[in-house]
Amino acid sequence: MxxxxxxxxxxxxxxxxxxxxxxxxxxxxxxxxxxxxxxxxxxxxxxxxxxxxxxxxxxxxxxxxxxxxxxxxxxxxxxxxxxxxxxxxxxIKRSKEIRNAFNEELPISGKIEKVVYKESIPKGFMVNLGIDTMAFLPLSQIDVKKNEKLENLEGLTTDFLITEMKRNNITVSRKEFLKTATKKLYAEFFDKHKVDDVVNAKVERVEKDFAVLVSEGVRLFMHISDFSWKFLDDMQKVLKIGDEMTVKILKMEKSKNSIKVGKKQLTSDPWSSVDKKYNTGDVIKGKVISYKKDGVLIEVEDGVEAFLPVAEMSWTEKIREPKKFLKIGTIVEVKIKSIEVEKRRMGVSLRDIQENPWENAEQKYPYGRKVEGVITSILDFGLFVKFDDGIEGLMRREDVDWLDSSVDLKKKFHKGEKIQAIVLSVDKEREKIRLGYKQLSDNPYKTFSLNYPKGSVVSAIVKQILEDRAIVSLEGNLEGFIHISQISKDKVENIKDVLKIGEEVKAIVKYVDLNKNKIEISIRDYLMNEEKIEVAKYIASEKTVASTMKLGSLLKDKTVSLNSGE
The missing domain is CATH 2.40.50.140 (Nucleic acid-binding proteins)
Known part of the structure; x- marks a missing residue:
C-alpha cells in the first residue's frame, strides 16, 4: 500500500x-x-x-x-x-527563549545578516535570532576589540546578550557576551590553576617583543625574555599564529585577569653551571649578537651572554659606535674579566688578549723625537694624529704655528694627510701623547732674542693702536708692543696724538718672554739712550776743544819765551 x-x-x-x-x-x-x-x-x-x-x-x-x-x-x-x-x-518557543534570555541575562544564538546604514555610514548589523525575529547589533557592541573588519562578520552565527527589549525592538551585544563569557573562563582558570602549573596553549598574536597565547579560553602573556634562554631579538622569527606549545605559569593577577607564562622555565637555566665551566682570566670564543649603547653582547653559549664594553675593545682606538667596530655574527676571542652568577653577568675584554702599545710608549716616543703619522680628525682645539701602532697623539692649536695662535686648522691640514711632528710629552698612565708642529722649526722669538738681546735697538712699524699700548711689527714678521708709558719721555694721554699707524719708529728691546712669545720695546728708553749718547758726544767734544786751547796756549807761551831769549 x-x-x-x-x-x-x-x-x-x-x-x-x-x-x-x-x-x-x-x-x-x-x-x-x-x-x-x-x-x-x-x-x-x-x-x-x-x-x-x-x-x-x-x-x-x-x-x-x-x-x-x-x-x-x-x-x-x-x-x-x-x-x-x-x-x-x-x-512561541523561540519568543519564550528570547524573553527568558533577556530576563535572566542568558546568552542567545543569532546570525549576523546585513549591515545597517544611516546616511551612508554603517551603524551596525541586523541579527536573525530565529523564526524571523530580528535584532539590532550596534557597531560599538560587536567585539571587545576595535579592529574587527565588517566584511568578516556577515554570515557569522554566534552568541549575544540582549541589552534592550521594547515590544518588537530588540538590541543585542556580542561584546557584552564575550566579556561575560571571558569573565567566567578567567574565573574557572584561576580556580583551576596556580603559579608553576604547566598548561597547553596556542599562539593567538605575535609581536617583536612578546606573544599572546590562548589556553582554556583565556589569554596568556609571554615576554620575549621568557621564551628561550638563548638570546632572541624578535619573537616573530620563531613563532607564528596557530603554533601550539607547553608553557609554565609564572605570575597570576586575578584582579587584572593577568597571566604571565614562560617556555624557557621548562628547561634548566644555563647560568646554573657557568661558575663550573668558566673562570676569570679564561680566553673564550663567542658571537656578537646585539649592540648596546656602550658595548656589545656576545653569546658564549645558548642562554649565556657576556658584555664587551667599548673601553675594552681596543688599546688605541676611541670607539664611539660599536657597530662600526664589530659586526653582528662576528666570532671573537675575548678574555673573561668578571663573572657574577647571581646577576647573570659576565664581563669580557678584547684588548686584554692584544699587546698594549702604551706599555713601551715612553721608550718609543721620547721627548723631542720627530715622528710621522696620519691625521684622523681635525677639531677646533687641535688635531689627532695616529701612528702605525695605533697610538694617537694630540696636536693642540697653540702648538701648530709660532706666530698665529688662532690658525685655521681645517684650512692648513686635511684628514688622512701624512704629517710630521715633534713629541712634546707622553703620559703612559693616561694614555696621552702631546705633539707639536711648530717645533719642527726654530722658535723665531728665540732667534730674535739671540739677535736682539735686551737693550738692543730695533726698528718697528706701528700696526695697531690700543688704549694702553701700541702693537708693532718687528723683523721676521714678529709682533711686539710698546706700553703707553714707554712711548715718550713725556707723559702721554692719548697714544694717537704721538703715533700713527704705519709709522716707523726706533726703540730699545726691554724683554723677550719665550714662554708667552711676547716682545716689549721702548721708544722712551731709546730716546733717553740717544740723549745720553748726545751728551756723551758733547762732553767728549768739549774736552777736545779745551785740550786744543790749552795746547795752543802752551805753544804760544813757549814761542814768546823763545823770542825773549833771543
Missing amino acids: SVDAMSDIFLEAMKQDETAHFSEGLYGNIIKGEVVAVNSGDVFLNLGGKSECIVPLSEFSQLPSIGDSIEVTIKEMREGVNIASKLEADK
Missing part, C-alpha cells in the same frame, strides 16, 4: 471519529505528537489517545520520519480535522 493511500485512510478515520477534536482552551498551546504518516504534502501526528492532527510538510526543514516526536500548536479544525503548525510552535 502506498504512503498516500495510508494517509487517505488515516484522514478518513479522523473525520469519522467524533472524539477527534480539542476543547477551545487548548488552541494555541504547544503540544507534542508522534509522526504516524507522511505524504507529499502533509505530516500526520498522533497526539495521544484518539487525537490526531495534520501539519503541512512545507513547515519542516528536513523530512520527518515515522516515530519522530514533534511539538506543534493547533490552529483550527477543518472538516473535522485538526490543523496544526510546527512553525507557530517554534515561534
